[in-house]
Amino acid sequence: xxxxxxxxxxxxxxxxxxxxxxxxxxxxxxxxxxxxxxxxxxxxxxxxxxxxxxxxxxxxxxxxxxxxxxxxxxxxxxxxxxxxxxxxxxxxxxxxxxxxxxxxxxxxxxxxxxxxxxxxxxxxxxxxxxxxxxxxxxxxxxxxxxxxxxxxxxxxxxxxxxxxxxxxxxxxxxxxxxxxxxxxxxxxxxxxxxxxxxxxxxxxxxxxxxxxxxxxxxxxxxxxxxxxxxxxxxxxxxxxxxxxxxxxxxxxxxxxxxxxxxxxxxxxxxxxxxxxxxxxxxxxxxxxxxx
Numbered sequence: 001x002x003x004x005x006x007x008x009x010x011x012x013x014x015x016x017x018x019x020x021x022x023x024x025x026x027x028x029x030x031x032x033x034x035x036x037x038x039x040x041x042x043x044x045x046x047x048x049x050x051x052x053x054x055x056x057x058x059x060x061x062x063x064x065x066x067x068x069x070x071x072x073x074x075x076x077x078x079x080x081x082x083x084x085x086x087x088x089x090x091x092x093x094x095x096x097x098x099x100x101x102x103x104x105x106x107x108x109x110x111x112x113x114x115x116x117x118x119x120x121x122x123x124x125x126x127x128x129x130x131x132x133x134x135x136x137x138x139x140x141x142x143x144x145x146x147x148x149x150x151x152x153x154x155x156x157x158x159x160x161x162x163x164x165x166x167x168x169x170x171x172x173x174x175x176x177x178x179x180x181x182x183x184x185x186x187x188x189x190x191x192x193x194x195x196x197x198x199x200x201x202x203x204x205x206x207x208x209x210x211x212x213x214x215x216x217x218x219x220x221x222x223x224x225x226x227x228x229x230x231x232x233x234x235x236x237x238x239x240x241x242x243x244x245x246x247x248x249x250x251x252x253x254x255x256x257x258x259x260x261x262x263x264x265x266x267x268x269x270x271x272x273x274x275x276x277x278x279x280x281x282x283x284x285x286x287x288x289x290x291x
Contacts, residue, residue: 133204
């Protein structure tokens, strides 16, 4: 059997030399044509510019964040300043409203005082004794102002004239008033529409009604809730027909020939601030310019 012939290839020196010459010729040709030129300057610029761009972007982000924090702090400061200014403005508005209301009350009181026929002394309530049934009011006018004991005291409130009480004690610069709701105070009074005569007594508290007594039972059908009770003017203790209050409740007592009538004061004593002390023995010869 004939042996197969093996193919063999030997890499000799001559073949190596041939390959080396081909490679050198190719590289030389590439450099000579400019297609294989390595531009180191361009590569370096690209690398450096890329790094610079990244650093610049990071720096811009940091600066932007710092600026945003600064702006936020400034906005918060401006907001707080505006809140303070708004609060001050609201306080000024409230103060102006209070002053306006006070001026309106004073003008109302002054007009009423000037219009009165009797000589009078407008005064401010400066203290109240409300701890017991013998309640009193203290005003800022005394003997140096012409106030005398037993002078009647009235007020003008919300367009209504009403009886406050009478002066019971006088100092040089202050005086004490016994209001109609004092348990010791009694005022001769009439029902305005029927002219029936009775007596008003207090129960010792400005929050409780007054009592009208000695009104005959036979006039019951002529009475109505809301009827006005006024001063009678008898005994010269108070001027005639000064409103005291309105009927709020009528009770028929089997054991009594008279009615028991509750009267709501026409003045809101809890809100009363100014009063007028009246001298019934002298005429009012003053004008508004004197106040």
